[in-house]
Amino acid sequence: MFLTCKQVSNHLSKEDYAKLSPFRKFTLKFHVLICPICGKYNKQVMKFQDLARNFRKKQEDYLEDDRPESPHLNEESKKRMAELIDQDKSS
Numbered sequence: 001m002f003l004t005c006k007q008v009s010n011h012l013s014k015e016d017y018a019k020l021s022p023f024r025k026f027t028l029k030f031h032v033l034i035c036p037i038c039g040k041y042n043k044q045v046m047k048f049q050d051l052a053r054n055f056r057k058k059q060e061d062y063l064e065d066d067r068p069e070s071p072h073l074n075e076e077s078k079k080r081m082a083e084l085i086d087q088d089k090s091s
């Protein structure tokens with residue numbers, strides 16, 4: 001059940017990890033928790049995917065409910081998230 005760093009990266013870059021099987025998600029999270037090499041970066045990727053999903057969800061809510069105060073993902077937020085990931089890659 002132990003994945004290599006490469007396998008973890010492949011999963012996270014090619015697929016939405018939320019769509020993976022619970023067992024696969026568990027093995028990915030477990031690796032990220034214990035791995036000092038890729039853990040930090042992949043944790044960011046997982047967080048980014050969560051963020052992106054939350055923003056999408058909020059956008060959908062916004063479109064459905066037409067609530068003017070609902071937050072939605074603007075260009076500035078997208079840029080900031082991309083920068084977060086870039087920073088982590090280079091550190």
Ligand SMILES: [Zn+2]
Pocket residue numbers: 004005006008031035036037038039
């Ligand atoms: Zn690793």
